Amino acid sequence: MANANLNRKAAEFMRGRNGADELAVCAGLLALVLAIVDVFARQVWLTVVVVLLVAYAVFRIVSPDVAARRKENEAVMERLGPARLWLRNPPAALKESREYKHARCPRCNQVVRVPRGKGLVRVTCPRCGEKFELRS
Known part of the structure; x- marks a missing residue:
């Protein structure tokens, strides 16, 4: 019962919010890769970059200004051009480039x-x- 209540409250909180778009997912994945590198490198500046990337991804996900986040996402994805397919679905992009x-x-x-x-x-x-x- 408590789990269903938590799910309902989370769904209510996210209503009208941006959610995880491509830019937020890229920031999160980049933070994950840098966090793994940071485990071995142990650099303070790298830790700060990881924390900032995670904070940026969370900000994008919970932001109520959907129009502004969508505009930012489209601007970045437009600049990425051909890499956009790789970011959305890497296995499909690999198959596409072979065929x-x-x-x-x-x-x-x-x-x-x-x-x-x-x-x-x-x-x-x-x-x-x-x-x-x-x-x-």
Whole structure:
């Protein structure tokens, strides 16, 4: 009974809050990796960085300003570009990179994917209709 009550209170607390977005998860994972390194390195500055990263991740998760956190998350993910797929799902990204080659349309910069191992292929951009050739 107490566990259900705790779950309900936690759900009520998180209602209207940001939750764990990609940036918060990245900050948390980076903090975990640095904490493991800190166990062996034993550097005070590294401990401070770990604590700050954890605090930043928790701040993002419980922040009630969802619009601002979403805007920050999109700005960072936009800068990361191709690494974004790796951050979201590393096993799927590895499989994707083995099976497909990614290229940009010379006209509109839309990313298109082409199956690997097909030689010279003619690609039509789904956004602007530009036709171009590339090696897969």
